[in-house]
Amino acid sequence: MRNKTLLMFSAWLFLICFSTTAASQSTTTPASKNPLRITGNLITQAETYFVKGIETTRQPFTFLTSGNFDPEIYGVKLPFSFLLSNRSFNFAQPFNRLGISPEYKWLRLHFGYRNLSFSRYSLAGHTFLGGGIELNPGLLRLSALYGRFKKKTIPDNTVNPMDTLIAPMRYGYAVKLGVGNEKNFVDLIFMHIKDDTLGNYAM
Known part of the structure; x- marks a missing residue:
């Protein structure tokens, strides 16, 4: 009988959490005010994989780096997040995610990979790649x-011939219109989500 051994090593290379504030002279506020403020965190993970006696199904070395940064310049908030990795398994391709949500007073814009919540019963924090806008002047909620x-996702039959599951692309849009505040409000929500036909992915 072949001797099968499995060695798997996982390590955190960096775990950096920081909160910094940069100060300079403001043109519209007193010198004691900070026109630039930056907070955020950065995490990097690395993993090595080795197997003997059986066919390997994973990469020998993978890494994943993610971060969230929240710079604020003269009252304009620019939250920014990213995720970088070289991981590539049966169904997953190497993925890189980038998103930003600039905000000023009652206006917020979303670009890239973001997640929004309209309600617990419709759009509830689902991640999407695209664009969005939020307007909350006074009691208006738009x-x-x-x-x-x-x-x-299309299965890789060269790795496992039994893998036949195909997941179509899903895209859509949503609109919310309402009045009120965070505690008391009335919202009208319309959401349209559609899956592309599986026929487009015939193998």
Whole structure:
């Protein structure tokens, strides 16, 4: 009988959490005010994989780096997040995610990979790739978005001939119109999500 051994090593290379504030002279506020403020965190993970006696199904070395940064310049908030990795398994391709949501007073814009919540029963924090806008002047509550909610996946039969599951691309849009505040409000939500036909992915 062949001797099968499996060695798997996982390590955190960096775990950096920081909160910094940069100060300089403001043109519209007193010198004691900070026109530039930056907070955020950065995490990097690395993993090595080795197997003997059986066919390997994973990469020998993978890494994943993610971060969230929240710079604020003269009252304009520019939250920014990213995720970088070289991981590539049966159904997953190497993925890189980038998103930003600039905000000023009652206006917020969304670009890239973002997630929004309209209600617990419709759009509830689902991640999408696209764009969106939120307007909350006074009692008005207006939000809209459009993007891709799911990327198509096609199985790799060269790795496992039994893998036949195909996931179509999912895209859509949503609009929310309402009045009120965070505690008391009335919202009207319209959401349209559509899957592409599986016929487009015939193998």
